[in-house]
Amino acid sequence: MAFWSLKTDGGAVALLDGSGASLTYAQLARRADELAAQLPQSPARTVGFLLFPPTFDAVSLYLGALRSGRHVPLLLPPGIHPALLAELLAKYQPEWIVTGSEPPAGYRQRLQTHGSALYVRMDPAAGALPVPHESLGLLLSTSGSTGSQKLVRLAYTALDANAASIVEYLRLGEGDRAITTLELSYSFGMSILNSHLAAGASVVLTNETLLSRGFWDLAQKSHITSLSGVPSQFAMLRRAGLEKRGLGSLRMLTQAGGNLSEPLKREFKALTDRLGSEFFVMYGQTEAAPRISYVPPARLDEKLGSIGVAVPGGALDLDPSTSELIYRGANVMLGYAESRADLDRGDDLAGVLRTGDIGRRDAEGFYFLTGRLKRFIKLSGARVNLDDVEKILVNDFDTPLACVGTDERLVVVLTESSSVTDAAIRELLRVRCDIYAGLVAVERKSALPLTANGKVDYPALMRSLS
């Protein structure tokens, strides 16, 4: 049964919030259908943008769209940069949008919900737009920056399959309770919601962060059983003193969204051992809805650098010639979309995902990542395509530069003769790519190293920096 069917015993609690309010499964199902009934009732399937805050109504609308089988939402962060939103609106021309900010031109308000409103497009020529394929359930973005807006097309079956396999390997049950620590529009954040609903468990919705007293008071009062984060949030859990936060009900920590340093893995493994809970280190991609692999907690100490084994129902393999990690499973996306017209495409990948990561496998079948085919890094869990960022900077500053980096830091290398200031680089990255200045280093070299055919030699550049 798919998680959006909400078939758990209707009286069980599905969602809670910071005000002490809660929604049962029955109430959530009713609200979901009530809100979905307000979406455009055209005969054709629709596309909508859901700027997704952690509220009952936003979650209800998300589930309502899935339950309707007719409305395909693109999940976006509520704080999305206006330029990026404008670019997406122009490209995908959604029939509806849910936002807490000003509506775009050409849309009128249909419904006011808590903190947000639903707007529908007035344009009567709507019928002329390409209609989303019948298997398409949801759209997610792969990047927070402008200029590289590839969307991931996920089938209903992929969402259902991944939620079910997460329930299986985390052994989630009705007694479990998560709390939002990530954007719900981010595939990892979304998957926590999906999998808990699939298990008949509950989720606490909050805007508070791991570094605020309010978060920990709510977590304790709500008796949460799991906490999840990307690598930068594990550094926060350490600073917030997780062990002192009195979470007696905590059953598991889960980590994904990039490589967590081995010292932090060791520290949190030891901590969960002391607390009698489990630490799940996981790997995934939005393209797989998103979970691909996990390390069984009992094996973590001996497989510290590993991404583990495939999730239930999936299979991992290596390309014999390139060693690229290849994942097969029902949760693999249908394909990418770069325009509205792409939304009526069917299944381009047939369940086979080339991850772009290079890997190896040990004798026991555990996988390890050794590099990437494409130049991207993950900063605070968000994928940053170095070539795209480089293009944005070069277009704006018209000066020779190169972007390299690790999952901890983006390094922008300029030549010494460039008059562009460090502050200008940081400001543009913040505004255009939503990258926090503290994660950016600016370096200056007499010249950028080049390969024989005149391209920037990135490996040489990386070596010269370390």
Next chain:
Amino acid sequence: MAKPLEDVFSETLGIDRGRVVDGLEYNSIKEWDSVAHMALIAALEENYDIMLETEDVIDMSSVGRAREILSKYSVTA
């Protein structure tokens, strides 16, 4: 010699010094999110040569609260 509190905030968050007032709250502006808060904690510790307790880290909910908390560490902020 420690820098004034306002300078540490302004430099770490990348905002004008004029915006650093006691009423400015954590998570109320884009520039002061959790990633920036981690950097801010580290910058305050370095500036005043102190180690903040975990309780103080999660209580530092505004510029004003930061000033109060730092006073417990016998530093002039």
